[in-house]
Amino acid sequence: MRESESFPGLHAWLDTPLGRYVMAWEASCLDGLVADIFGYNAAQLGVPEFDFLRANRMPLRFRAGAGDVAVEADHAALPFAAASLDLVVLPHVLEFAANPHQVLREVERVLVPGGHVVIAGFNPASLFGLKRLLAGRDGSYPWRGQYLSLRRIKDWLALLSFETGSQASGCYVPAVEQQQWIERLRGLDWAGGRWWPIGGGVYVIHAIKRVQGLRLITPKWDRKAGARALAPLVQKTGGSARRPSGLHRGITRDDEPAA
Template identity: 40%
Template sequence: MMLTFEPIWPKAKSSSQKRDYPSRQAFCAWLEKPLGRRLLKTERAELERILPGLFGYHLVQLGAVRKGTDLLSSSRIWHQVVLETGTWSEAQPPSLLSRADTLPFASATVDGMVLPHVLEYEANPHQVLREVQRVLVPYGTLVVLGFNPWSLWGLWRLFLWRWGQVPWCGRFYSLTRLRDWLALLGFETVELRYFLFRPPLQHPRLMRRLRFLEGVGQRWWPFLAGGYLVVAKKQVMRLNPVDPLWRKEEGLEIPGLAEPTARERIRD
Protein backbone atom coordinates (compact mmCIF):
# COMPACT_ATOMS: atom_id res chain seq x y z
CA MET A 1 0.00 0.00 0.00
CA MET A 2 1.59 3.25 -1.17
CA LEU A 3 1.18 6.60 0.50
CA THR A 4 0.84 9.31 -2.12
CA PHE A 5 0.71 12.98 -1.34
CA GLU A 6 1.09 16.35 -2.98
CA PRO A 7 2.70 18.89 -0.64
CA ILE A 8 0.87 22.18 -0.23
CA TRP A 9 3.30 25.05 0.11
CA PRO A 10 1.85 27.90 2.18
CA LYS A 11 3.42 31.28 1.68
CA ALA A 12 5.08 33.01 4.58
CA LYS A 13 3.08 35.84 6.09
CA SER A 14 4.36 39.34 5.61
CA SER A 15 5.44 41.39 8.61
CA SER A 16 2.50 43.74 8.07
CA GLN A 17 -0.03 40.97 8.70
CA LYS A 18 -1.21 40.43 12.26
CA ARG A 19 -0.28 36.99 13.55
CA ASP A 20 -2.57 35.55 16.17
CA TYR A 21 -0.57 32.40 16.69
CA PRO A 22 3.18 31.87 16.85
CA SER A 23 4.81 29.85 14.13
CA ARG A 24 6.19 26.37 14.59
CA GLN A 25 9.63 27.89 14.16
CA ALA A 26 9.18 29.86 17.39
CA PHE A 27 8.06 26.73 19.26
CA CYS A 28 11.00 24.70 17.90
CA ALA A 29 13.36 27.48 18.97
CA TRP A 30 11.96 27.27 22.51
CA LEU A 31 12.61 23.53 22.52
CA GLU A 32 16.33 24.33 22.36
CA LYS A 33 16.16 25.82 25.85
CA PRO A 34 16.70 23.65 28.97
CA LEU A 35 12.99 23.49 29.77
CA GLY A 36 12.14 22.60 26.17
CA ARG A 37 14.77 19.85 26.08
CA ARG A 38 13.39 18.44 29.33
CA LEU A 39 9.91 18.45 27.83
CA LEU A 40 11.07 16.56 24.73
CA LYS A 41 12.94 14.01 26.81
CA THR A 42 9.85 13.32 28.90
CA GLU A 43 7.51 13.09 25.91
CA ARG A 44 9.85 10.84 23.98
CA ALA A 45 9.88 8.45 26.94
CA GLU A 46 6.07 8.47 26.97
CA LEU A 47 5.92 7.77 23.23
CA GLU A 48 8.29 4.85 23.66
CA ARG A 49 5.56 3.17 25.71
CA ILE A 50 2.92 3.74 23.02
CA LEU A 51 4.46 3.58 19.56
CA PRO A 52 5.84 0.00 19.69
CA GLY A 53 2.24 -1.24 19.95
CA LEU A 54 1.16 0.46 16.70
CA PHE A 55 1.12 -1.50 13.48
CA GLY A 56 0.53 -0.59 9.86
CA TYR A 57 2.29 0.76 6.80
CA HIS A 58 2.47 4.54 7.29
CA LEU A 59 3.10 6.69 10.37
CA VAL A 60 2.94 10.50 10.13
CA GLN A 61 4.18 13.07 12.62
CA LEU A 62 2.42 16.37 12.08
CA GLY A 63 4.71 19.15 13.23
CA ALA A 64 8.48 18.90 13.55
CA VAL A 65 10.28 19.40 16.85
CA ARG A 66 13.85 20.12 17.92
CA LYS A 67 16.45 19.33 15.30
CA GLY A 68 18.13 16.00 15.96
CA THR A 69 15.22 14.64 18.03
CA ASP A 70 13.33 11.70 16.55
CA LEU A 71 10.03 11.11 18.32
CA LEU A 72 9.12 8.13 16.10
CA SER A 73 12.29 6.08 16.55
CA SER A 74 10.60 3.52 18.82
CA SER A 75 7.87 2.69 16.28
CA ARG A 76 7.91 -0.58 14.34
CA ILE A 77 6.22 1.02 11.35
CA TRP A 78 8.83 1.23 8.62
CA HIS A 79 7.54 4.19 6.57
CA GLN A 80 7.59 7.34 8.71
CA VAL A 81 6.90 10.90 7.52
CA VAL A 82 7.44 14.16 9.41
CA LEU A 83 5.48 17.15 8.10
CA GLU A 84 6.32 20.70 9.12
CA THR A 85 3.24 22.90 9.58
CA GLY A 86 4.54 26.47 9.86
CA THR A 87 5.77 29.17 7.55
CA TRP A 88 9.38 29.17 6.51
CA SER A 89 12.09 31.32 5.06
CA GLU A 90 12.29 31.03 1.28
CA ALA A 91 16.07 30.85 1.57
CA GLN A 92 15.92 27.66 3.67
CA PRO A 93 12.65 25.79 3.09
CA PRO A 94 12.15 22.47 4.92
CA SER A 95 12.07 19.18 3.05
CA LEU A 96 8.36 18.55 3.72
CA LEU A 97 5.86 21.28 4.45
CA SER A 98 2.08 21.23 4.67
CA ARG A 99 -0.84 23.03 6.22
CA ALA A 100 -2.14 21.29 9.31
CA ASP A 101 -5.76 21.92 8.34
CA THR A 102 -5.32 20.66 4.74
CA LEU A 103 -3.25 17.50 4.80
CA PRO A 104 -1.80 16.35 1.46
CA PHE A 105 -2.87 12.72 1.83
CA ALA A 106 -5.68 10.74 0.28
CA SER A 107 -8.52 9.69 2.55
CA ALA A 108 -8.03 6.53 4.64
CA THR A 109 -4.36 6.01 3.77
CA VAL A 110 -2.46 6.70 7.04
CA ASP A 111 -2.25 4.12 9.83
CA GLY A 112 -1.05 6.40 12.62
CA MET A 113 -0.76 10.14 13.33
CA VAL A 114 1.28 11.85 16.05
CA LEU A 115 0.51 15.49 16.93
CA PRO A 116 3.21 16.96 19.24
CA HIS A 117 1.68 20.25 20.49
CA VAL A 118 0.09 21.11 17.16
CA LEU A 119 -3.39 22.11 18.31
CA GLU A 120 -2.07 24.80 20.69
CA TYR A 121 -0.64 26.82 17.80
CA GLU A 122 -3.34 26.38 15.17
CA ALA A 123 -6.12 28.91 14.62
CA ASN A 124 -8.63 26.16 13.80
CA PRO A 125 -7.87 23.00 15.81
CA HIS A 126 -11.26 21.51 14.92
CA GLN A 127 -10.36 21.48 11.22
CA VAL A 128 -6.98 19.92 12.01
CA LEU A 129 -8.68 17.04 13.81
CA ARG A 130 -11.18 16.65 10.98
CA GLU A 131 -8.33 16.33 8.52
CA VAL A 132 -6.63 13.76 10.73
CA GLN A 133 -9.88 11.80 10.91
CA ARG A 134 -10.16 11.91 7.12
CA VAL A 135 -6.69 10.58 6.32
CA LEU A 136 -6.62 7.85 8.98
CA VAL A 137 -7.61 4.34 7.98
CA PRO A 138 -10.49 2.68 9.84
CA TYR A 139 -9.32 1.92 13.38
CA GLY A 140 -6.21 4.01 12.78
CA THR A 141 -4.45 5.51 15.80
CA LEU A 142 -4.11 9.15 16.77
CA VAL A 143 -1.60 10.26 19.44
CA VAL A 144 -1.92 13.82 20.77
CA LEU A 145 0.60 15.55 23.03
CA GLY A 146 -0.69 18.69 24.74
CA PHE A 147 -0.38 21.11 27.63
CA ASN A 148 -2.90 20.97 30.45
CA PRO A 149 -4.39 24.39 31.39
CA TRP A 150 -5.34 23.11 34.88
CA SER A 151 -1.78 22.74 36.13
CA LEU A 152 1.28 24.71 37.22
CA TRP A 153 2.10 25.09 33.51
CA GLY A 154 -1.34 26.56 32.95
CA LEU A 155 -0.79 28.92 35.88
CA TRP A 156 2.45 30.15 34.31
CA ARG A 157 0.53 30.80 31.09
CA LEU A 158 -1.94 33.13 32.87
CA PHE A 159 0.92 35.53 33.58
CA LEU A 160 3.05 35.12 30.43
CA TRP A 161 0.66 34.62 27.51
CA ARG A 162 0.05 38.34 26.96
CA TRP A 163 3.77 38.91 26.46
CA GLY A 164 3.80 36.59 23.45
CA GLN A 165 6.32 34.20 24.92
CA VAL A 166 6.45 30.61 23.64
CA PRO A 167 4.97 28.21 24.66
CA TRP A 168 2.69 30.31 26.86
CA CYS A 169 1.19 32.29 23.99
CA GLY A 170 -0.48 29.15 22.61
CA ARG A 171 -3.91 27.91 23.64
CA PHE A 172 -3.92 25.09 26.19
CA TYR A 173 -6.87 22.72 25.79
CA SER A 174 -8.13 20.61 28.65
CA LEU A 175 -8.47 16.87 28.38
CA THR A 176 -12.25 17.16 28.71
CA ARG A 177 -12.52 19.47 25.71
CA LEU A 178 -10.11 17.43 23.62
CA ARG A 179 -11.94 14.18 24.33
CA ASP A 180 -15.26 15.83 23.43
CA TRP A 181 -13.83 16.93 20.09
CA LEU A 182 -12.50 13.45 19.40
CA ALA A 183 -15.80 11.80 20.34
CA LEU A 184 -17.70 14.06 17.94
CA LEU A 185 -15.37 12.94 15.14
CA GLY A 186 -15.88 9.27 15.90
CA PHE A 187 -12.72 8.60 17.90
CA GLU A 188 -12.60 6.39 20.96
CA THR A 189 -10.06 7.35 23.61
CA VAL A 190 -8.20 4.19 24.59
CA GLU A 191 -5.37 5.51 26.79
CA LEU A 192 -4.38 8.60 28.76
CA ARG A 193 -0.97 9.41 30.22
CA TYR A 194 0.03 12.32 32.48
CA PHE A 195 3.43 13.91 33.08
CA LEU A 196 5.16 17.22 34.04
CA PHE A 197 4.13 17.74 37.65
CA ARG A 198 7.03 20.06 38.44
CA PRO A 199 6.69 23.81 37.84
CA PRO A 200 8.15 25.03 34.53
CA LEU A 201 11.39 26.46 35.90
CA GLN A 202 14.55 27.05 33.88
CA HIS A 203 16.95 26.22 36.75
CA PRO A 204 18.25 22.64 36.30
CA ARG A 205 19.42 22.27 39.92
CA LEU A 206 16.07 23.31 41.34
CA MET A 207 14.23 21.05 38.92
CA ARG A 208 16.31 18.11 40.08
CA ARG A 209 15.39 18.84 43.70
CA LEU A 210 11.71 18.85 42.77
CA ARG A 211 11.91 15.51 40.99
CA PHE A 212 9.89 13.85 43.76
CA LEU A 213 6.81 15.75 42.56
CA GLU A 214 6.61 13.52 39.50
CA GLY A 215 5.98 10.38 41.54
CA VAL A 216 3.71 12.11 44.02
CA GLY A 217 1.68 13.72 41.25
CA GLN A 218 1.22 10.47 39.33
CA ARG A 219 -0.26 8.92 42.45
CA TRP A 220 -2.30 11.67 44.08
CA TRP A 221 -3.22 14.33 41.49
CA PRO A 222 -2.72 13.01 37.92
CA PHE A 223 -5.29 15.45 36.49
CA LEU A 224 -3.06 18.38 37.51
CA ALA A 225 -0.18 17.30 35.27
CA GLY A 226 1.36 19.94 33.03
CA GLY A 227 1.32 17.66 30.00
CA TYR A 228 -0.78 14.79 28.73
CA LEU A 229 -0.76 12.16 26.03
CA VAL A 230 -4.00 10.92 24.46
CA VAL A 231 -4.30 7.76 22.36
CA ALA A 232 -7.49 7.50 20.32
CA LYS A 233 -8.79 5.04 17.72
CA LYS A 234 -10.83 6.01 14.70
CA GLN A 235 -14.09 4.11 14.84
CA VAL A 236 -16.22 3.17 11.86
CA MET A 237 -19.98 3.19 11.93
CA ARG A 238 -21.44 0.02 10.51
CA LEU A 239 -24.91 -0.59 9.19
CA ASN A 240 -26.38 -3.70 10.76
CA PRO A 241 -28.28 -5.55 8.03
CA VAL A 242 -31.36 -7.51 8.97
CA ASP A 243 -30.34 -11.14 8.95
CA PRO A 244 -32.75 -13.46 7.12
CA LEU A 245 -34.75 -15.72 9.36
CA TRP A 246 -33.89 -19.21 8.27
CA ARG A 247 -36.45 -21.72 9.35
CA LYS A 248 -36.35 -25.43 9.33
CA GLU A 249 -39.81 -25.61 7.83
CA GLU A 250 -39.96 -25.82 4.08
CA GLY A 251 -42.94 -23.51 3.75
CA LEU A 252 -42.94 -19.76 4.14
CA GLU A 253 -44.86 -18.57 7.14
CA ILE A 254 -46.32 -15.08 6.98
CA PRO A 255 -47.83 -13.89 10.26
CA GLY A 256 -51.30 -12.45 10.12
CA LEU A 257 -52.59 -14.73 7.38
CA ALA A 258 -54.90 -17.67 7.89
CA GLU A 259 -53.27 -21.05 7.76
CA PRO A 260 -54.26 -23.24 4.78
CA THR A 261 -56.75 -26.02 5.44
CA ALA A 262 -57.10 -29.35 3.66
CA ARG A 263 -60.11 -29.65 1.36
CA GLU A 264 -61.94 -32.88 0.75
CA ARG A 265 -63.27 -33.73 -2.69
CA ILE A 266 -67.03 -33.91 -2.63
CA ARG A 267 -68.38 -36.85 -4.53
CA ASP A 268 -71.89 -37.08 -5.78
Protein backbone atom coordinates in the same frame (compact mmCIF):
# COMPACT_ATOMS: atom_id res chain seq x y z
CA MET B 1 9.89 27.10 5.05
CA ARG B 2 10.36 24.29 7.53
CA GLU B 3 7.31 22.89 9.28
CA SER B 4 8.60 23.79 12.77
CA GLU B 5 8.55 27.48 11.85
CA SER B 6 4.76 27.38 11.65
CA PHE B 7 4.99 28.30 15.36
CA PRO B 8 7.94 30.72 15.60
CA GLY B 9 9.89 30.42 18.82
CA LEU B 10 8.62 27.01 19.88
CA HIS B 11 11.57 25.10 18.46
CA ALA B 12 14.01 27.40 20.31
CA TRP B 13 12.29 26.70 23.65
CA LEU B 14 12.63 22.96 23.09
CA ASP B 15 16.40 23.34 23.55
CA THR B 16 16.05 24.92 27.01
CA PRO B 17 16.37 22.86 30.21
CA LEU B 18 12.59 22.93 30.71
CA GLY B 19 11.94 22.05 27.09
CA ARG B 20 14.31 19.08 27.24
CA TYR B 21 12.64 17.93 30.48
CA VAL B 22 9.22 17.98 28.77
CA MET B 23 10.45 16.27 25.61
CA ALA B 24 12.17 13.52 27.59
CA TRP B 25 8.93 12.62 29.37
CA GLU B 26 6.90 12.73 26.16
CA ALA B 27 9.44 10.60 24.28
CA SER B 28 9.36 7.94 27.01
CA CYS B 29 5.55 7.93 27.00
CA LEU B 30 5.18 7.88 23.21
CA ASP B 31 7.86 5.21 22.68
CA GLY B 32 5.82 2.72 24.69
CA LEU B 33 2.58 3.71 23.02
CA VAL B 34 3.48 3.76 19.31
CA ALA B 35 5.54 0.57 19.55
CA ASP B 36 2.30 -1.43 19.77
CA ILE B 37 0.52 0.30 16.88
CA PHE B 38 0.80 -1.58 13.58
CA GLY B 39 0.06 -0.73 9.97
CA TYR B 40 1.88 0.60 6.91
CA ASN B 41 2.05 4.41 7.00
CA ALA B 42 2.67 6.78 9.94
CA ALA B 43 3.10 10.55 10.06
CA GLN B 44 4.29 12.98 12.73
CA LEU B 45 3.10 16.58 12.45
CA GLY B 46 4.78 19.15 14.66
CA VAL B 47 8.02 19.25 16.71
CA PRO B 48 10.17 17.74 13.93
CA GLU B 49 13.27 18.17 16.11
CA PHE B 50 12.22 15.02 17.99
CA ASP B 51 11.42 11.68 16.39
CA PHE B 52 8.34 10.41 18.20
CA LEU B 53 7.95 7.59 15.66
CA ARG B 54 11.33 6.02 16.37
CA ALA B 55 9.85 3.08 18.31
CA ASN B 56 7.17 2.36 15.70
CA ARG B 57 7.76 -0.45 13.17
CA MET B 58 5.64 0.65 10.21
CA PRO B 59 7.54 0.50 6.89
CA LEU B 60 6.85 4.16 6.02
CA ARG B 61 7.26 6.77 8.76
CA PHE B 62 7.05 10.42 7.72
CA ARG B 63 8.08 13.35 9.94
CA ALA B 64 7.01 16.68 8.44
CA GLY B 65 9.83 19.21 8.39
CA ALA B 66 12.59 16.69 9.10
CA GLY B 67 15.20 15.15 6.82
CA ASP B 68 17.11 16.48 3.85
CA VAL B 69 13.96 17.69 2.09
CA ALA B 70 12.08 20.39 4.02
CA VAL B 71 8.33 19.95 3.63
CA GLU B 72 5.81 22.56 4.67
CA ALA B 73 2.65 20.88 5.94
CA ASP B 74 -0.54 22.88 6.41
CA HIS B 75 -2.10 21.15 9.39
CA ALA B 76 -5.58 22.38 8.39
CA ALA B 77 -5.24 20.89 4.88
CA LEU B 78 -2.97 17.88 5.05
CA PRO B 79 -1.22 16.75 1.83
CA PHE B 80 -2.34 13.13 2.21
CA ALA B 81 -5.08 11.17 0.46
CA ALA B 82 -8.17 10.17 2.39
CA ALA B 83 -7.82 6.94 4.39
CA SER B 84 -4.09 6.68 3.61
CA LEU B 85 -2.45 6.71 7.07
CA ASP B 86 -2.54 4.22 9.92
CA LEU B 87 -1.06 6.52 12.57
CA VAL B 88 -0.82 10.28 13.07
CA VAL B 89 1.16 11.79 15.95
CA LEU B 90 0.36 15.42 16.91
CA PRO B 91 2.88 16.77 19.44
CA HIS B 92 1.92 20.33 20.47
CA VAL B 93 0.04 21.22 17.30
CA LEU B 94 -3.51 21.84 18.49
CA GLU B 95 -2.75 24.46 21.17
CA PHE B 96 -1.00 26.72 18.65
CA ALA B 97 -3.19 26.07 15.59
CA ALA B 98 -5.58 28.79 14.41
CA ASN B 99 -8.35 26.20 14.04
CA PRO B 100 -7.52 23.10 16.11
CA HIS B 101 -10.85 21.42 15.41
CA GLN B 102 -10.18 21.63 11.67
CA VAL B 103 -6.81 19.99 12.25
CA LEU B 104 -8.56 17.06 13.93
CA ARG B 105 -11.06 16.86 11.06
CA GLU B 106 -8.14 16.56 8.65
CA VAL B 107 -6.59 13.85 10.79
CA GLU B 108 -9.89 11.95 10.75
CA ARG B 109 -10.01 12.28 6.95
CA VAL B 110 -6.52 10.89 6.28
CA LEU B 111 -6.74 8.01 8.77
CA VAL B 112 -7.94 4.58 7.69
CA PRO B 113 -10.86 3.03 9.63
CA GLY B 114 -9.28 1.73 12.80
CA GLY B 115 -6.39 4.19 12.42
CA HIS B 116 -4.74 5.81 15.44
CA VAL B 117 -4.05 9.38 16.53
CA VAL B 118 -1.75 10.29 19.41
CA ILE B 119 -1.91 13.85 20.76
CA ALA B 120 0.52 15.59 23.13
CA GLY B 121 -0.45 18.95 24.58
CA PHE B 122 0.09 21.42 27.39
CA ASN B 123 -2.39 21.05 30.23
CA PRO B 124 -4.27 24.25 31.24
CA ALA B 125 -5.13 22.73 34.66
CA SER B 126 -1.51 22.57 35.81
CA LEU B 127 1.42 24.70 36.95
CA PHE B 128 2.28 25.11 33.27
CA GLY B 129 -1.23 26.44 32.70
CA LEU B 130 -0.73 28.89 35.57
CA LYS B 131 2.50 30.14 33.96
CA ARG B 132 0.60 30.70 30.72
CA LEU B 133 -2.06 32.77 32.52
CA LEU B 134 0.62 34.91 34.18
CA ALA B 135 2.45 35.39 30.87
CA GLY B 136 -0.69 36.68 29.11
CA ARG B 137 -1.36 36.87 25.38
CA ASP B 138 2.02 38.44 24.61
CA GLY B 139 4.08 35.79 26.34
CA SER B 140 6.83 33.92 24.54
CA TYR B 141 6.52 30.31 23.40
CA PRO B 142 5.26 28.02 24.76
CA TRP B 143 3.40 30.34 27.18
CA ARG B 144 0.90 31.47 24.59
CA GLY B 145 -1.73 29.96 22.35
CA GLN B 146 -4.82 28.09 23.48
CA TYR B 147 -4.13 25.30 25.94
CA LEU B 148 -6.84 22.67 25.50
CA SER B 149 -8.09 20.53 28.36
CA LEU B 150 -8.27 16.76 28.11
CA ARG B 151 -12.04 17.00 28.44
CA ARG B 152 -12.32 19.27 25.40
CA ILE B 153 -10.01 17.07 23.35
CA LYS B 154 -12.14 14.04 24.24
CA ASP B 155 -15.34 15.86 23.26
CA TRP B 156 -13.91 16.82 19.88
CA LEU B 157 -12.64 13.29 19.28
CA ALA B 158 -16.06 11.83 20.15
CA LEU B 159 -17.76 14.19 17.67
CA LEU B 160 -15.43 12.87 14.97
CA SER B 161 -16.26 9.22 15.87
CA PHE B 162 -12.97 8.52 17.63
CA GLU B 163 -12.85 6.13 20.55
CA THR B 164 -10.57 7.36 23.30
CA GLY B 165 -7.93 4.92 24.44
CA SER B 166 -5.16 5.44 26.97
CA GLN B 167 -4.03 8.77 28.38
CA ALA B 168 -1.18 9.93 30.60
CA SER B 169 -0.11 13.11 32.37
CA GLY B 170 3.39 14.12 33.43
CA CYS B 171 5.90 16.91 34.14
CA TYR B 172 4.78 18.21 37.55
CA VAL B 173 7.81 20.43 38.10
CA PRO B 174 6.89 24.16 38.08
CA ALA B 175 7.75 26.08 34.92
CA VAL B 176 11.25 27.04 36.02
CA GLU B 177 13.98 27.41 33.41
CA GLN B 178 17.06 26.59 35.53
CA GLN B 179 18.38 23.03 35.32
CA GLN B 180 19.34 22.92 39.00
CA TRP B 181 15.81 23.75 40.11
CA ILE B 182 14.32 21.16 37.76
CA GLU B 183 16.59 18.53 39.32
CA ARG B 184 15.76 19.60 42.87
CA LEU B 185 12.01 19.48 42.23
CA ARG B 186 11.86 16.18 40.37
CA GLY B 187 10.31 14.55 43.42
CA LEU B 188 7.09 16.32 42.44
CA ASP B 189 6.81 13.98 39.45
CA TRP B 190 6.41 11.02 41.77
CA ALA B 191 4.06 12.85 44.15
CA GLY B 192 1.99 14.39 41.36
CA GLY B 193 1.62 11.11 39.50
CA ARG B 194 0.27 9.53 42.67
CA TRP B 195 -1.89 12.29 44.14
CA TRP B 196 -2.79 14.48 41.15
CA PRO B 197 -2.72 12.14 38.12
CA ILE B 198 -4.37 14.59 35.71
CA GLY B 199 -2.45 17.68 36.85
CA GLY B 200 0.82 17.28 34.98
CA GLY B 201 2.12 20.10 32.80
CA VAL B 202 1.66 18.01 29.66
CA TYR B 203 -0.55 15.11 28.63
CA VAL B 204 -0.66 12.41 25.97
CA ILE B 205 -3.91 10.92 24.71
CA HIS B 206 -4.50 8.08 22.25
CA ALA B 207 -7.66 7.54 20.17
CA ILE B 208 -8.86 5.16 17.44
CA LYS B 209 -10.99 6.09 14.43
CA ARG B 210 -14.24 4.12 14.40
CA VAL B 211 -16.57 4.02 11.39
CA GLN B 212 -20.25 3.90 12.34
CA GLY B 213 -22.82 1.94 10.35
CA LEU B 214 -20.58 -0.86 9.09
CA ARG B 215 -22.27 -4.28 9.01
CA LEU B 216 -21.14 -7.75 8.14
CA ILE B 217 -22.45 -8.96 4.75
CA THR B 218 -22.96 -12.76 4.63
CA PRO B 219 -23.79 -14.83 1.53
CA LYS B 220 -27.41 -15.89 0.97
CA TRP B 221 -28.34 -19.55 1.12
CA ASP B 222 -28.52 -21.07 -2.38
CA ARG B 223 -31.29 -23.71 -2.32
CA LYS B 224 -30.18 -25.39 -5.57
CA ALA B 225 -26.56 -25.60 -4.50
CA GLY B 226 -27.66 -26.89 -1.12
CA ALA B 227 -29.82 -29.57 -2.73
CA ARG B 228 -26.92 -30.74 -4.88
CA ALA B 229 -24.66 -30.92 -1.83
CA LEU B 230 -27.24 -32.97 0.12
CA ALA B 231 -28.14 -35.36 -2.76
CA PRO B 232 -25.39 -37.95 -2.02
CA LEU B 233 -26.54 -38.08 1.59
CA VAL B 234 -30.15 -38.76 0.52
CA GLN B 235 -29.11 -41.53 -1.90
CA LYS B 236 -26.87 -43.19 0.65
CA THR B 237 -29.41 -43.27 3.45
CA GLY B 238 -32.40 -43.97 1.22
CA GLY B 239 -34.44 -41.35 3.02
CA SER B 240 -34.87 -37.63 3.27
CA ALA B 241 -31.92 -35.55 4.40
CA ARG B 242 -32.08 -33.81 7.74
CA ARG B 243 -31.91 -30.05 7.92
CA PRO B 244 -28.44 -28.80 8.87
CA SER B 245 -28.38 -27.94 12.55
CA GLY B 246 -28.05 -24.20 11.82
CA LEU B 247 -31.14 -24.14 9.53
CA HIS B 248 -34.10 -24.63 11.86
CA ARG B 249 -37.62 -23.34 11.42
CA GLY B 250 -36.89 -20.01 13.08
CA ILE B 251 -34.12 -18.97 10.64
CA THR B 252 -35.31 -18.11 7.13
CA ARG B 253 -34.22 -15.98 4.23
CA ASP B 254 -35.78 -12.55 3.92
CA ASP B 255 -37.51 -13.58 0.65
CA GLU B 256 -38.61 -17.04 1.84
CA PRO B 257 -41.61 -17.45 4.20
CA ALA B 258 -41.14 -19.62 7.19
CA ALA B 259 -42.61 -23.14 6.92
